[in-house]
Amino acid sequence: MKQETIERIRNFTTDRDWDQFHLPGNLAKSISIEANELLECFQWSDTEYNLQHVKEELADVIVYCQNLLDKLGLDVDEIVNMKMGMNEVKYPVEKAKGSSAKYDEL
16 A cells, blocks of 8 residues: 555544544454445345445455554554465465365365
């Protein structure tokens, strides 16, 4: 995410004095709630959905994720690359390519 976007999110929260409500558990709950609202966009069809609504709900998830990153003092690139390294070990290309099987079933 661009730094200016991250700063916009931070300023939005600061300007409203909402950091007091942003305990890690509250933010994790909010991420889950918004992710479910995103899922609701596809409730009755995987092909017919309102793209604008999808974008709005996805943005809500991303904003809460950035808030949680800030609250925990985490760097998104660092934790994503850490997890990708773990996934690359669990899902080697030669075993996982073209398969949706879980890592312990490859």
